[in-house]
Amino acid sequence: MPAYWIAHVTVTDPERYAQYRAATPAAIARFGGRFLARGGESDVLEGPALDRHVLIVFPDLAAARACYASAEYQAAKANRDGACIAHVVIVDGAPDA
Template sequence: MAAYWIAHVTVTDPERYSAYQALAPAAFARFGGRFLARGGEADVLEGPEQARHVVIEFPDLAAARACYASDAYRAARAARAGAAEVALVIVDGV
């Protein structure tokens, strides 16, 4: 069953954030992740407004968790440190 990363992101330093954007997609691909939504127009109907919303589908919950814990994604997170405010959850699909 598919699982999803759902992230709400406000980029505070676009130049530093671009380093994350260069690294993260390879980590996602390694674990079968594919973008379903990435940025674009969004309407915040409830809760705090975030500038960017991302949904990434993984083949299953184990792959989604393994991606987050991987060395490749750890390096991407390190590159993103201090460049964005991020809220991220992993959700099991139905």
């Protein structure tokens, strides 16, 4: 069953955040993940407006968790730390997804 990373981000340091964006695709792909949404135009219908919305699908919950915990992703994430306000969750997909 697929699992998803859902991230809502407000970028505070675009230069540092760009380093994170450049470094993450390899880590995501190594665990079978792929971006379904990565920024782009969005409409906030409820709640606070945030700059970016990211949705990544993984083959399963174990792969999503392993990716986040990996040394490769954590090294990329070091570029993000202090460059944004991020809310990131990993959620198991619906059984019929």
